[in-house]
Amino acid sequence: MAAGICGSDPPRVLKHWKYPVPAIPGHEFSGVIAEVGKDVKNVKVGDRVVAIPFIPCNECEYCKRGLFSLCDDHGMLGAKSFGAFAEYVNIKATNVLPIGDMDFEDAAMIEPLAVAMHGVLNIGVQVGDTVAVMGSGTMGQLVIQGLKIAGAGTIIAVDISDNKLRESKELGADIIINAKDINPVEKIKELTGGKGVDIALECAGSKITQEQCLLITKKKSKIGFLGIAYSDITLSEEAFENIFRKELELKGFWNSYSAPFPGQEWTKGINLVNEGKIKLKEMVSHRFSLEDTYKAFEMIRDRKEEFNKILILPQGVEK
Numbered sequence: 001m002a003a004g005i006c007g008s009d010p011p012r013v014l015k016h017w018k019y020p021v022p023a024i025p026g027h028e029f030s031g032v033i034a035e036v037g038k039d040v041k042n043v044k045v046g047d048r049v050v051a052i053p054f055i056p057c058n059e060c061e062y063c064k065r066g067l068f069s070l071c072d073d074h075g076m077l078g079a080k081s082f083g084a085f086a087e088y089v090n091i092k093a094t095n096v097l098p099i100g101d102m103d104f105e106d107a108a109m110i111e112p113l114a115v116a117m118h119g120v121l122n123i124g125v126q127v128g129d130t131v132a133v134m135g136s137g138t139m140g141q142l143v144i145q146g147l148k149i150a151g152a153g154t155i156i157a158v159d160i161s162d163n164k165l166r167e168s169k170e171l172g173a174d175i176i177i178n179a180k181d182i183n184p185v186e187k188i189k190e191l192t193g194g195k196g197v198d199i200a201l202e203c204a205g206s207k208i209t210q211e212q213c214l215l216i217t218k219k220k221s222k223i224g225f226l227g228i229a230y231s232d233i234t235l236s237e238e239a240f241e242n243i244f245r246k247e248l249e250l251k252g253f254w255n256s257y258s259a260p261f262p263g264q265e266w267t268k269g270i271n272l273v274n275e276g277k278i279k280l281k282e283m284v285s286h287r288f289s290l291e292d293t294y295k296a297f298e299m300i301r302d303r304k305e306e307f308n309k310i311l312i313l314p315q316g317v318e319k
Helices: 009-014 110-123 138-150 162-171 184-191 207-212 237-245 264-274 290-302
Strands: 002-004 028-032 048-051 096-098 130-134 154-159 175-178 197-202 217-225 249-252 284-289 309-313
Touching (some): 028 110, 048 110, 096 264, 110 197, 110 264, 130 138, 130 184, 130 207, 138 154, 154 184, 290 309
Parallel strands (some): 130 154, 130 197, 217 249, 284 309
Antiparallel strands (some): 002 028, 028 048
């Protein structure tokens, strides 16, 4: 049993919680079914499962079109209702998937993997494409692995952490660029003969990399945004003009769901992990017991040490 801290959790917990209180965060998690309702048939007590935190309304125009990620009135465990930084979670039977013998820590990362797969599957990667991944944290590293499986030719990872770039290289990136040492826009232009990349995927949620995506792509290329923006973005004249002068295609990727719910992002993700084609636990940098959850958020707030994926373990951390 395990629960991950998502990149969206710290701003909510440490800055502005916009949902009802009292509240329990945590929406990336796996566990064991402890109890079932009398009409539940798809799972039984003792089943090992991964949770799907998103609860579509199934009534709005987007749900009826199978675009569940865009639901107008969805529920969300760990935000609108109690989440997984706890010993027990109440969840609909339709919102769990079996994981078989998959490690609980791997399974707790299926949700962010599904988010990455939502982007990779929908950006339209062609075999041999040159792709830049801006941001090499958990999401970037998951995207890199998905791109490799999808047939991308050259994957360029950009970050400001040598450790995360090294990990990205181990997980499938062909070229790594530390933006603290090298101008990534100039370097990518150099690597592509001045043309730019076929696809840029923004995974950092930084206004810097969000603009750089518009500066490193070739004509008729595609840009996908997976990182959440936490500040206003001001574009340079060149970046904005590139959108229409190069006829760029900009796509946003929100959540991780499609039809039939929860979607191929989840089912393919689980299969790829079980087949050993995607590595998840290797990205975990820190583990905390449930009682020490506050220490995890203090570490994130203070940034006294580098971290990647952080897991909360209700059963405690092995010493």
